[in-house]
Amino acid sequence: MLSQERIEKQSQLNQDTIHTFEAIVGKSWPIVQAIDFARNISKSTYNVLLNGESGTGKEIFAQAIHHDYCPGGPFVALNCASIPRNLIESELFGYEGGAFTGANKNGQPGKIEAANGGTLFLDEIGDMPLEVQPVLLRVLEDKRVVRINSSKYTTVNFRLIAATNQNLFQMVQEKTFRSDLYFRLSVLAIDIPSLRDRGKDILLLAHHFLDQISREIQCEPPKLSFEVYKALVEYTWPGNIRQLKNAMVYAVFKAKNGILNIGDLPNEIKHRQTTVSVTQNNDPLPLRDIQKEAIMHALCKNKNKDEAARELGLSKSTLYRKIKEYGLK
Ligand SMILES: Nc1ncnc2c1ncn2[C@@H]1O[C@H](COP(=O)(O)OP(=O)(O)OP(=O)(O)O)[C@@H](O)[C@H]1O
Ligand SMILES: [Mg+2]
Incomplete structure (x- = not known):
């Protein structure tokens, strides 16, 4: 299947399962606070960081924010913990033909390009390799992406929502997460309460x-x-x-x-x-x-x-x- 078709199919699949704020069941004070704040910020273009233990509903929140922000745009998710570290870079930024063994000979766009006009959801951002972090930061600042093995820049317009169950601030102090990326990501941080x-x-x-x-x-x-x-x-x-x-x-x-x-x-x-x-x-x-x-x-x-x-x-x-x-x- 052609890359563009693949992306469109993926976006459609994602659209089918997008949750809204109404789908977030909960009446307790901590969840109501989190929903209120998320609703308030959903229409802005700032990056969002969702903090919460595993299974608390971070992805549901990401989808609900996306749905309020740009319901027609793609919601593209990448779990940084579930793909091999050496593939994160090509998954995110894409590559031109023959970039590495096993790569598609025609090249492939990355998740960032796929998220153009919508939301990129980076789950388990704490697992983003240190060497990839500055490249991501550059994309967030310039809103331009260059595929691996290419020198051509493509302008991208997307909103980043990142999620983590790790203490990123502590990781910054331990130098396992870059402080510049942390501050860029955590402009609007939302704590998703534990059950x-x-x-x-x-x-x-x-x-x-x-x-x-x-x-x-x-x-x-x-x-x-x-x-x-x-x-x-x-x-x-x-x-x-x-x-x-x-x-x-x-x-x-x-x-x-x-x-x-x-x-x-x-x-x-x-x-x-x-x-x-x-x-x-x-x-x-x-x-x-x-x-x-x-x-x-x-x-x-x-x-x-x-x-x-x-x-x-x-x-x-x-x-x-x-x-x-x-x-x-
Ligand atoms: N408030 C809620 N109301 C209804 N269902 C919910 C709610 N929050 C989460 N769920 C359901 O709980 C499950 C876990 O939610 P989700 O995948 O969003 O959690 P997560 O924080 O992203 O987990 P992980 O850290 O493991 O990725 C999903 O099946 C989701 O549909
Ligand atoms: Mg999740």
């Missing part, structure tokens, strides 16, 4: 994924037992939203009779460390709130209070007492 710091969003997202997966496999979403609510909120989620989503996929297939019990969660979550305090979060979620939420959920989903009590593992009288205590109807 454990997002309080009630854990349950919101769990329900969101349960509904989504159940729709896909055409079944009713299972109801959660109180123990499951508690386990989900108390777990520390090192893999963040990606891990929660995977756990919900597993749980949907394990759940029996429409109820998701603690045994239906992946091992690492059901055997969690109970010492973790959810009140360390910015958005604290005390057990009282979890219980209230679990009861509200059970009352909505079940036909009557008997069934709700059974699902929650509570006696009928305890459920009535709790309904009164929490002022529920």
Whole structure:
């Protein structure tokens, strides 16, 4: 396939999966702050740096910013950690024919040219080799790119969004990341919060994924037992939203009779460390709130209070007492 066709196909593919801000599920204070800031800066042309642990939703944010910035333009992503270091340069800048063994004899444009008129998303920017960093910086400053093995400059107009789960500032101090590139990239830095710091969003997202997966496999979403609510909120989620989503996929297939019990969660979550305090979060979620939420959920989903009590593992009288205590109807 011709290079131009390949780029267009790639752009189309990317367009198909572009998320918007509306697709970012979350109501907790840290995520609302991050979304507000991202919305504010989305229409500008400044570079953006997304900081956050793995699986927190950095790519979703990059897509949402792109969608607000130039919905018709290409969104071109390159993960600096997943391609061999010696190929990053040719992937980014492209090359003219015969640049290296195994290269396309007609040459190939790089991701920067492909992102012309749109957004270049550089994921895991901390893995960008030190020797490539000054070349990228030059392109950002000049908005011109020259392919490897060529002397012809092409003007490019793109917006860069970079993402990292490493501490770039510390890398600068350790001299493993160039300070000039860091300052250029971090003009608008957005911290994407970890799931454990997002309080009630854990349950919101769990329900969101349960509904989504159940729709896909055409079944009713299972109801959660109180123990499951508690386990989900108390777990520390090192893999963040990606891990929660995977756990919900597993749980949907394990759940029996429409109820998701603690045994239906992946091992690492059901055997969690109970010492973790959810009140360390910015958005604290005390057990009282979890219980209230679990009861509200059970009352909505079940036909009557008997069934709700059974699902929650509570006696009928305890459920009535709790309904009164929490002022529920
Ligand atoms: N707020 C959200 N609402 C709904 N789904 C989300 C949200 N944030 C992330 N996801 C989903 O979680 C998964 C991980 O998100 P994403 O790939 O954007 O994370 P990431 O920070 O880029 O991860 P990594 O550092 O591993 O590249 C994806 O399946 C994404 O669709
Ligand atoms: Mg990512």
